Amino acid sequence: MPPKFLRWLEGKKDSHGDQSFSSDFNSFSSSLRLWRRRQRRWRLWQYAAGKVYSDAWTAVTPLRNDGPDRAALPGIVDAMKLYATDDIATSIRRAHGDFTHILVNRGYTTIKPVFFRSVLIADLPVYQWGYWKGATHGQHERWRKNGGVLIDEYAFSDKSGAADVLVFVECPMTMQRIVQSSQHIAEYTVIPRPHTWRVHEECIELRTPTVDALRVLWQAAHGRRMSDDQLARETGVPRQHVTYMRASLKPAEEWTMKPRLQPEFAGFQAAWEWIGAGRCAIRKEVREAGHRAAIKEMARLGHIALERVQAYPDVEPDWERVERRRIEAMTDLAAVRSLLEGLPDHLQA
Template sequence: MKLFATSDIATSVRRAHVDFTHVLVNRGYTTIKPVFFRSILIADLPVYQWGFWKTATHGQHANWRKNGGVLIDEYAFSDKSGPADVLVFVECPMTMQRIVRSSQHIAEYTVIPRPHTWRVHEQCIDLRTPAVEQLQHLWRFCRGARMTDAELAEAADLPRQHVMYMRNSLKPAEEWVMKPRLQPEFAGFQAAWEWVGAGRSASKKVVREAGHRAAVKEMARLGHIALEKYQCYPTADPDWSRLEKKRADAIADLAAVRSLVQSLPDHLQA
């Protein structure tokens, strides 16, 4: 199987559609601040949209398989869609695994977009696999504590948006504190509203297992309940050497992807 790079995703999709019957577009995003692909740019083509976990879209996949065209896969890995002629990513992957796994059923070639800048990918590594020194700085304030992201951000003098990603390496358990405000009229919220009752604290896992996670979040967004999320941090020190290795592996993996993409021929000039 061949690999190409492109600076124009929509044009690459169009070219693939001219030459082949079944084109697969991977529209899964793994970076923190992705540049979203505007599917309107290929709206005149026979486009189908599919997510393997969305039962309502399974008919779209079947129609694409029967009629051909362009299937937009919403998942990060495109190995579940079955055979296709061409795969086009809308975002340059962070890892070689994503490229290899997504391409395993592709008959002709895969197209990977060239990032305008690699800074977005590098920032993902810095936030999802932070340097041990940064994690140890956070650990000074959160070890064994129950606190919100805003409280930790203020204590550590870091942006809250950064703390939300960085603290995941420290494996806190998330607790939701829910308090009623204004009873909703929508019948679909009633079960969750009654579950919250006069107020409830529960782990995120318990909320999910009770089947109310989506309803609770939506009621909070609409102002029916007040929702505060706390992170409960362990008291035992993390395995710093493991975290250091995880970061080194992520850096090496991105370097391999970058080297690959920079070496590939241009799809639109091939």
């Protein structure tokens, strides 16, 4: 405490006794908490107005559209205030008790995530937001005005703007996700400890498979149009694994749509007319036409027959690049794991 404040306390205690001193001290503590809350609100307004930026971020490297340079990540992380937690809900409650604007990153990047149950914080003022969902923009505005807990559905939380505290519900697989998501955080970031690292390791095995495992798929699929079931039968690789592993071969997904029973729902009519007597198109074309959701729903309801196949290129992949991507993914995960093991516990700090 400042010396001037200590002298004021001693003078109060000597002149008025313990009871009066306790009353004055409680009054001062209440005023101090109010002043700190107002300071945080002012700092958040400055962040939102773009007048100040994170010193820890800008001192190391300038911001880029695609995030920081990989080589600069260790220096940025060293300048950040990070905690680990074993209880996500309790950490959110503690942060909400100390600060006004709490940001919860609920973007999942693992294949078999342990989903966070929002009902555990249902008694708090909770808002839900996805930057690509126009209907949720009002939630973001109310959170910015009133404070509370904002659940961000995207994997990177840098688009949500300034906040006091960031809490991840899933341990990220890369350092870049931690740094980029914490870009506008004024106080600190909380990262959960995984119950097991096996889920993260399996994700690397499927999304960045070994060259030998990928060659098995390549030898059966190159230059052909195949469904995942067909490729799984010919290679002996489980279908659920094929779905993730084939992405490294960069196939183009083709949709073959055939009409069966015309729907009565008006929202399906535009997609129904686009299909006509039958249509074959790559998924990108379907998405750009704006009919992907309607087509998938009509297929589920039986209005159309939908077959999806992968058109694999005939050009052999760059196997050195495949191996390099795998090494980078493993290095990223090892760095995150090492970082998390050295962080103080949020609930005990």
